[in-house]
Amino acid sequence: MTVAFFDRLADRIARQDTVVSVGLDADLDRLPEHLEDHDLPRWAFNRRIVDATHEYAACYKPNVAFYEDADGWRALRETVAYAHGKDVPVLLDAKRGDIGNTARQYAELLAEADAITVNPYLGRDSLEPFLSQAEKGVFVLCRTSNPGAADLQDLELDSGEPVYRRVAALADLWNERNNVGLVVGATAPEELEELREAVPDLPFLVPGVGAQGGDAEAAVEHGLADGVGLVNSSRGIVFAGENAGEEFHHAAGQAAKRLRDRLNRYRE
Secondary structure, X not given: OOOOHHHHHHHHHHHHOOOEEEOOOOOHHHOOHHHOOOOOHHHHHHHHHHHHHHHHOOEEOOEHHHHOOHHHHHHHHHHHHHHHHOOOOEEEEEEEOOOHHHHHHHHHHHHHOOEEEEOXXXXXXXXXXXXXOOOOEEEEEEEOOOHHHHHHHOOEOOOOOEHHHHHHHHHHHHHHXXXXXXXXXXOOHHHHHHHHHHOOOOOEEXXXXXXXXXXXXXXXXXXXXXXXOEEEEOHHHHOOXXXXXXXXXXXXXXXXXXXXXXXXXXXX
């Protein structure tokens, strides 16, 4: 019997004492020069990052945008398999959302990983191919960490509630298989607290703690449901050693450890 994603994540968090999600955003323009001649430079980069950080990682989160070409997909598959070999689950940051056959095609991405981020803008039917896979995790975009998030997410409905609150309420209804979480940015700590009160049982994926300077304490205090949730850093970890040449992965490992220790101060 396949164990559901959030159960596996809970085991990983307890075993490694960490809620850190490491964002594997393997930007070709920022990879170390000595990897340029590698057959798959993104895979070579990620392998070293995984070697250096897996002890501190509750999850890896590759952003699919950095892999959407032939060599990129090969690199991503190698990365997922390698992370699984280290017993670390993988969450694809893909933000998919569409209807009909297109949604079903997008949902096939979950064959490659353990969880995915999705966009709720097209409604329940657009997410059903993801939600129906009970053993996979589905993180619904709710209140994101980018400056323009307020353009739509903060708009008030006729009921007086903002759009992001309605999204959270819908996600709670969609959680029939206990496989739904929310994406709520650490750059919006007030909304984090508000949403935790509104949907106490949904785990959050909280981006924005690294390079975006989000609120780490709020991310931990409000991002976890029964101790389960993820706080993500991408560039702040994987490019911590951007100027370190062949030793880049050591800096990434140190950055992941620092974030693990920082977050754990608020978990106690």
